[in-house]
Amino acid sequence: VDVKDLEAIDPEYYKSLEWILNNDITDVMDLNFSMEADDFGKKKIIELKPNGEKLAVTEENKREYVSLIVEQKLSTAIKDQISSFLAGFNEIIPKSLVQIFDEQELELLISGVPDIDIDDWKNNTEYQGYQASSRQIQWFWRVVRGMDQEERAKLLQFTTGTSKVPLEGFSALHGAS
Numbered sequence: 718v719d720v721k722d723l724e725a726i727d728p729e730y731y732k733s734l735e736w737i738l739n740n741d742i743t744d745v746m747d748l749n750f751s752m753e754a755d756d757f758g759k760k761k762i763i764e765l766k767p768n769g770e771k772l773a774v775t776e777e778n779k780r781e782y783v784s785l786i787v788e789q790k791l792s793t794a795i796k797d798q799i800s801s802f803l804a805g806f807n808e809i810i811p812k813s814l815v816q817i818f819d820e821q822e823l824e825l826l827i828s829g830v831p832d833i834d835i836d837d838w839k840n841n842t843e844y845q846g847y848q849a850s851s852r853q854i855q856w857f858w859r860v861v862r863g864m865d866q867e868e869r870a871k872l873l874q875f876t877t878g879t880s881k882v883p884l885e886g887f888s889a890l891h892g893a894s
């Protein structure tokens with residue numbers, strides 16, 4: 718897991734972690750290698766590493782801190798739920814049938830091929846070093862229009878990391894800045 722994975726689940730928390738990574742936190746933040754979690758209405762402290770409450774987060778170790786926070790929120794904290802989900806999933810579809818697919822292929826199998834609105838995609842694309850009128854860009858969109866929905870979904874997966882279009886359309890996709 719990566720800090721980017723947290724963006725879709727908790728955008729504000731993601732922004733906070735990105736701020737930590739991109740700024741000097743010396744004398745700005747008083748963090749340690751622990752985090753507070755809500756356990757059915759009760760607050761509890763989770764140590765991200767042994768004696769985490771006593772270990773200060775510094776400019777030198779902040780990347781480790783962010784990595785451990787993300788691991789805790791996206792894996793460790795929900796490992797029981799993930800295990801239960803997988804057990805149930807594998808009762809319906811045996812693991813041997815699923816393990817031949819990579820995550821993108823499995824996403825397409827489960828979610829189906831999305832209906833991709835090329836005009837919406839084109840209208841919400843930001844170009845760097847090119848204009849919408851550039852010959853290469855015109856060629857690109859001509860090729861995309863010639864693709865079937867499955868090929869477009871694979872291109873979308875390659876370019877954005879997901880084969881799905883947000884409900885709000887392409888304007889809701891946020892690119893790397």
